[in-house]
Amino acid sequence: MRKLGQLDRRLFLAGSAASLALSGRAFGQRRGGRAIIVGAGVAGLACAADIQRAGMDVTVLEARAEIGGRARTSRAWVDRPVELGASWVHGLDNNPVRDLAVQSGLALSATDYDNRQIYGESGGLLDRRALNRLDEMETRLTRFAANAPGNRLESECRIRPRGVLDNRLFRLMRLDAFSEAKRRRGLFLLNTELEHEFGTDYENLSRCFWTEGEELSGGDAMLLGGIDRMMQHMAHGLDVRLSQTVLGIDHDRDGVLVTTSSGTERADAVVVTVPLGVLRENIIRFTPDLPDTKQQAIQDLGVGVLNKCILRFGEQAWPNDPEMFNRLTADRGAWAEWVNLSAYGQGPILMGFNAGSYARYLEQFDDEETVALAMEALRGMFGSSLPDPVATQITRWSRDPHAYGSYSFPAENTQWDSRIRLLEPVDQRVFFAGEATSTRAPGTLHGALQSGRAAANAVVER
Ligand SMILES: Cc1cc2nc3c(=O)[nH]c(=O)nc-3n(C[C@H](O)[C@H](O)[C@H](O)COP(=O)(O)OP(=O)(O)OC[C@H]3O[C@@H](n4cnc5c(N)ncnc54)[C@H](O)[C@@H]3O)c2cc1C
Structure with a gap:
């Protein structure tokens, strides 16, 4: 739950490469080829939808048996869905999550933290x-x-x-x-x-x-009715493969080879949206190794x-x-x-x-x-x-073996550009997205969503 927004928070990375990527440029040309997205959370699904719209083939590989990631609704109580992860839209004005929630038929109930x-x-x-x-x-x-x-x-x-x-x-x-x-x-x-x-x-x-981060105006609202409905809405029309844990990502000049628990997949580009906690645990073996600057960023941010x-x-x-x-x-x-x-x-x-x-x-x-x-x-x-x-x-x-934590935070060794280094693509083949790569709204649904869209943009225009 996030509400420090009541404090006066300002953007601390104005003009960064990441904010350029988040500026929502329209897609240029349509492009063929195939992309694999690792993770079917908010970032992964937003990314996949935009890449598919731009004309590429897309497959989403998700380790869990369901989509959503840290946007996770429990239906264990059949008459009452409850949110085990995110519950609120933080800032209703110009928030793409609000729009998606409304399109998915969710109700939004304004929150008054002083009440x-x-x-x-x-x-x-x-x-x-x-x-x-x-x-x-x-x-x-x-x-x-x-x-x-x-x-x-x-x-x-x-x-x-x-x-x-x-x-x-x-x-x-x-x-x-x-x-x-x-x-x-x-x-x-x-x-x-x-x-x-x-x-x-x-x-x-x-x-x-x-x-760090930027506060959206308009106040917060609790999402009611099950965020899983919003995730289903986002996944509509996408090739999402469940129970596929990605264990290896190899790339060279010719393309990318993604190894899962049940086989291998080839693509022109891969977008990794797994949580920072998963990257920290080295569950995915990257070949060649990730650049030192990225490995350092993974260690320097907190989970x-x-x-x-x-x-x-x-x-x-x-x-x-x-x-x-x-x-x-x-x-x-x-x-x-x-x-x-x-x-x-x-x-x-x-x-x-x-x-x-x-x-x-x-x-x-x-x-x-x-x-x-x-x-x-x-x-x-x-x-x-x-x-x-x-x-x-x-x-x-x-x-949770597919999260190892709730969200990222700026820790003792975090640098002004740690999140940007986490985001940076490797050789225009391996791209990154997810809440931890967001400079504007880390640790939120809309930060994750915008990061997914920015990565899609980068893949299509690479
Ligand atoms: C308790 C809690 C409360 C929160 N409250 C709010 C809130 O009120 N409002 C808000 O805006 N945000 C909130 N957040 C944060 C928000 O949920 C996250 O920022 C957002 O959901 C992250 O989305 P993501 O796509 O970056 O990552 P994720 O949703 O984690 O998606 C990554 C996906 O990758 C999958 N994966 C992991 N490893 C592998 C692998 N090896 N191979 C394949 N797939 C893999 C995961 O299973 C997951 O589905 C909360 C989070 C938590 C935990």
Whole structure:
């Protein structure tokens, strides 16, 4: 879930090669030949559709038994689809995902992040004074974000990009004050504003590029009805082959040879859209090896984790209207944010979020243990009489062998051009796309989609 957009974020890579690629040039000529797309997520399907439209043959090879990737709807509850990956369109204005969602028949429900209740550690709602203190801290964070060094292209970050936010932010938020209550308020804010957005503890964020990306205006909206319908719409008319794990990509002057778990495919070009986590794990062997600059970029960007714990109850035993429930806690980052799906007309369902090291820690527990921890947190807010859920669904994205994480983040060694180096094609044969290659909107659906379209453009015009 991403909502740092409420902070003043600016484009930090204006004029980059990638933004040129994302400018949406119309296709020039129609072109023959064949392209293979690795991965049937938002980036891969958008890419495949554009290349096919330009006149090339296209095949999409997908490791999973279904399309969608990190846009992943569970239909385990037959009457109620739930999203295990992305849920929101971030920024409704000029957002191609919004258009696709509408064309696919999905409903969009505007989200008001201020429509929330915040509970203190002892259980009750925070009083006005405590809320004011949180607001003051948030204002300081917003100001700091607006002046972050990465926002100035000519800044020291070109010369000395390495390093993490760490103590600067800690001091700025005045978290090193003696008051434990103050410290917890600050950590809560950093957790729900930054750590959920990037999927990592704030200490791991690049001091230069933690405000990377561009915010679309128009507010956010939750996608309702099943994002899988949007993915089916995108895949319509495409040759998508499921359960095909790509293990090798060889290329030379004559073309590309793609090796899967069940054979080989030849093409003129390949577009790799697998998540950064998969590239990190070296599941695909590239021959010749990827250039050093790209390998370095793969290591220099971070892979974050955001997990969901979705609890369905027999009846609703909490307030109906707030869209979010937050909780201050002594356990850093634990169960600090819940989305109230009943406020979106989805019945008595609560969706809890955990990010970064607490999310990774939780992944070692089984469902029963995880739900017990979740219920302890919820009963602290809504009272001990809150009944157990009737059904649960829990994600563990860092253990997903086709993702190894939720999305990319700017880490200690990230450089101003890391995402561009990840994107750069190799010998005009091997192209890259996916959320981690997006400079404008990494970690989002629309960033992934635009990257797929940009890669299609590059393949057709190569
Ligand atoms: C919990 C969570 C919440 C999120 N919330 C939001 C949100 O609210 N709004 C938003 O805009 N974004 C959100 N995101 C981010 C968004 O889901 C992603 O940015 C986007 O879906 C990425 O699309 P992609 O095409 O780049 O990658 P993917 O969707 O991961 O597609 C890559 C595909 O490659 C396949 N693959 C992997 N390895 C191989 C292989 N070896 N061979 C063949 N195929 C392979 C994968 O199975 C996958 O289908 C969220 C993500 C998560 C995990």
